[in-house]
Amino acid sequence: MPAVQRLKSAISVLALLLLTSAWSNAAPLLQRFAIATIAAQDLDWIETHYGRHFDYRVRERGTVSAELAASWGAPAVAGRRYILLSPDSAPEVYVRAIESPRTEGYRALTSFGWNAIEIVVDDPDALFESMRGSPFRVIGEPKPLPTIPSIRAFQVVGNDEEVLYLTAETGDRSRSVLPDPKGRIGRIFIMVVGGPDIDALLDFYSSRFNLVRNPARMLAVGVVKRAQQLADGELTPLATARLAERGNLIEFDGYSSRTRARPVEPGQLPPGIVSTTFAVADLDALKVDWIAPPARHEGLAYQGKRAGTLRGPAGELIELIETGAVAVR
Numbered sequence: 001m002p003a004v005q006r007l008k009s010a011i012s013v014l015a016l017l018l019l020t021s022a023w024s025n026a027a028p029l030l031q032r033f034a035i036a037t038i039a040a041q042d043l044d045w046i047e048t049h050y051g052r053h054f055d056y057r058v059r060e061r062g063t064v065s066a067e068l069a070a071s072w073g074a075p076a077v078a079g080r081r082y083i084l085l086s087p088d089s090a091p092e093v094y095v096r097a098i099e100s101p102r103t104e105g106y107r108a109l110t111s112f113g114w115n116a117i118e119i120v121v122d123d124p125d126a127l128f129e130s131m132r133g134s135p136f137r138v139i140g141e142p143k144p145l146p147t148i149p150s151i152r153a154f155q156v157v158g159n160d161e162e163v164l165y166l167t168a169e170t171g172d173r174s175r176s177v178l179p180d181p182k183g184r185i186g187r188i189f190i191m192v193v194g195g196p197d198i199d200a201l202l203d204f205y206s207s208r209f210n211l212v213r214n215p216a217r218m219l220a221v222g223v224v225k226r227a228q229q230l231a232d233g234e235l236t237p238l239a240t241a242r243l244a245e246r247g248n249l250i251e252f253d254g255y256s257s258r259t260r261a262r263p264v265e266p267g268q269l270p271p272g273i274v275s276t277t278f279a280v281a282d283l284d285a286l287k288v289d290w291i292a293p294p295a296r297h298e299g300l301a302y303q304g305k306r307a308g309t310l311r312g313p314a315g316e317l318i319e320l321i322e323t324g325a326v327a328v329r
Contacts, residue, residue, distance in 0.1 A: 045159045061084075065297070089183035096301070113193065116190075118189060119166055124166055124167065139163070194255045196254070199216075217237065290309065
């Protein structure tokens with residue numbers, strides 16, 4: 001497939017997000033994104049390059065408590081160092097990097113779980129030019145979406161095989177479904193989860209969290225197709241759902257038979273993108289199976305609030321922080 005055609009197929013995914021996601025009459029129970037967590041072999045790499053290229057600043061340094069590690073089902077992580085980063089434009093939406101050993105053979109977009117973080121930016125072309133020579137691996141150069149040409153995006157992979165989509169609305173931002181970046185770099189607005197059965201993903205998130213169950217469509221998703229070495233014409237299913245607050249969406253990808261469950265050592269965190277943390281109003285209102293009973297945790301991201309973690313149908317870790325507040329749609 002020609003390079004231009006591959007890039008078009010990669011960025012057409014967001015067009016599907018924008019065209020198929022709909023509001024429900026009853027608000028989703030997931031309010032917004034709070035944290036995307038990465039298992040990082042080198043915290044200095046994250047601090048240096050997320051700071052240099054994305055203006056993400058360290059807001060907190062610490063070590064993982066035994067109680068928090070147990071809530072993730074990862075007791076071996078207790079005592080590990082972490083850093084919490086965010087941009088000035090959205091200081092309360094974080095990327096968290098937790099010191100973790102490298103998992104040999106792990107490659108982005110080839111296993112089940114959280115696979116990509118999408119961040120809104122002001123000018124993807126200028127950002128892309130500023131990143132020339134950076135250690136991030138480019139898997140898609142800036143291009144307009146075929147169906148919504150005012151939106152441009154490019155994609156890179158970081159040191160821990162975490163995929164980052166960097167996306168902008170170049171038209172009328174007051175009418176866009178993308179959030180305003182409020183600066184050169186904005187916040188996380190999409191998290192991508194992949195699994196072997198997209199219906200299981202959609203059933204789970206719609207039934208547990210009242211997300212609208214939008215229909216899946218068969219697509220040639222360029223970044224997925226290349227990572228999984230799919231044949232020309234081989235399609236995979238994709239669907240999306242919005243959270244309660246504007247500019248927060250989950251993308252659900254159905255993965256091919258060339259993928260597998262993410263390798264996780266006993267007591268450890270999964271490699272790559274470990275988990276997504278969401279704000280919710282009331283943990284007790286949820287009918288889910290917790291890894292450990294929800295408990296209060298200290299630190300900047302938790303502020304003494306209750307939090308709990310569960311596993312999704314693709315093995316993905318879903319962390320929920322109780323806000324006690326109703327989301328503004």
